[in-house]
Amino acid sequence: MSAINQRLSSWGLNSPAARRNITGYIFISPFILGVLIWFLVPAATAGWLTFQKWNLITAPRFVGLDNIENLFEDELFLQSLKVTTMYTLVAVPLGLVLSFFIALLLNTKIRGISIYRTVYYLPSIVPAVASAVLWAFILNSEFGLLNAGLRAVGLPKILWLQEPEWALPALILMSLWGLGATMVIYLAGLQGIPDVYYEAAEIDGAGAGNKLIHVTIPLLSPVIFFNLVMGIIASFQIFTAGYLITSGGPQNATLFYVLYLYRAGFLHLKMGYAAALAWVLFIIIMGLTVLIFKYVGSMIYYEDTR
């Protein structure tokens, strides 16, 4: 023990401050190692892969910028980018607004509220695969629930999964079933707003609409912002529904970006090309996040900066 202490003090590591630092880094060392092994090593590998042609079996071959140049001539790449962007542009705002609206209603004190909260939340924890199998059935043009509903009110059936113009809307509809995950974060935020703010607004003569615009939305803006950023990041990574329900079809109408990336890497074994696709996705998501932070972030109201 004393030998160790001597060694430590000879390095200047035996002062209380140094020992505190060592203890601190020992505690967070699993995370630091994790970042190195599962983040920095793959990121460096991805950088190297981008300049290789490699099918995982034969030796990788350096091809310079070929993978990146090929991107711009690849129609499927552009198609997948278009599909994912359209999906994000519709599904994210729709989900954000709808879940916010439901959270507002669920933040009232009416009878049966805890049952309602459960019913709205539960679909969001249903496993993605079970949800995909279920929705493949619901959207089935012959025997599905959705077309049975249309038929019951006298409307013609829609070929949800066979017609290119309907497949993406169908998957957006399906995504709304899982809005409980966003809703519950709003709800937690709403419950953190003290009643005194509303009481003060009422004394000033504010109605329900004014309270929403001048109290609820400003105080909830960090939560809205969080849901927006996370919603976009998640939306660009959508995979399971396109993979299991539509296989990217019909006519590539639901060829999501990650589905195309997955196929490039693991179906066609073009690891270098898949890495190039991944970099593009990374740049898009990072770029969007930075833009949102810059332009929307300044509109956020922070109650106190601790």
Added chain:
Amino acid sequence: MLKNVGQRTLIQLILLVGAILMALPFLWMVSSSLKHELHIFQFPPQIIPNPIRWLNYPEALANPNAMPFHIYVKNTVIIVIVREAAVLLSASFCAYGFARLRFVGRDIWFGIVLATMMVPYIVLMVPTYVLFARLQWIDTFLPLTVPWFFGGGAFNIFLLRQFFRTIPEELADAARIDGCNEYAIYARILMPLAKPGLIAVAIFTFIDGWNDFMGPLLYLNSPENYTVALGLALFRAAVGAFGSAGGRARWDWLMAASTAMVIPVILVFFALQRYFVKGVVMTGLKG
């Protein structure tokens, strides 16, 4: 807050309609899972199946066209249990450092924790696969468990750090005066007191592990190593298309298998609901 009865009724009504829409897919799944094959194709659809056919469940879960599901369940349970141990130990250990210790660079590292929550991990899918292939871990459970020993996920570190910060410092100070070092304070004082937070993390870890599809899809090849999520996808491919399994798509079996996969998640939710809520509130973006 709500003064008049009209407003109250309107909210009730909207919530009721919405709740029916949210519940319908569930009811449809369960109802279809108990229908006779022929009643699946009937219009208008039966709401309560007549006759109720429980046999769909054993037929789906041990089907000659696919692997029996108990193998998938066994695999998933092994993966989830190892992951729980990894996450609970590793995330709480890191969280203690961030919540209770002062050291040079702590806030920078915590910033990195928060930043990694926003990394789109799917962009690392290919190089991570290459890494696991080099390690010869493909078609083993190692890629689905080992990484969780390294911090247990940024979200869990964040959640537990928030939780640790709510526990009064005085308890630890008293232990320090009695000669306890930080490791003892972490293990003997903070961990027992953080039980609700740990349970919340355990629930999230269970649901993530049980539901995970991408991980098993990438790293597991042989059906006898498949998890429930992957097994259900395989089962759909086997009996879900026209002409497969010698005839029609068997939606009755598929709904039975899907229902069976959902049940454990729902049970965990209802059994541990209050911890669930606590977990969500904890990460309610404050502090």
